[in-house]
Amino acid sequence: MVNFEKLYYKIALQVIKRCHGAIKITKHGKILEVYDPKRHIWSKGLAGLIIKEECKNANLREWEFASVRTYIIKELLSKSDS
Structure with missing residues (x-):
């Protein structure tokens, strides 16, 4: 059995790496x-x-996308605090 938290975190890091860490978020995590x-543009959508x-490349289901998004926000907020 795969540890899903580690998998979600790994995919979140892939998303951040793909965007070169250039993701703007609010302090509340939006x-x-x-x-x-x-x-070479900033896009909202x-x-x-x-x-x-x-997530599809990692064969995750649609209901798991929100978990990955949560890990992305947590990682970016932890980097901004440092």
Whole structure:
């Protein structure tokens, strides 16, 4: 049995790495914008698409996407506090 928390965390780190860490969030943990390195623009709707794509690549189900999103927010908030 796979430890799902580790899997979600690993995928969250992949999403952050893919965006080069350029994800704007609020202090309350809402994702505002993501930098798209292919188009060199900040996009508001792209965060969900990137998370969805990385989760599908890892064969996760749709109801698991929210868990990955939570780990992304936790990781970014912990980096901003440091």
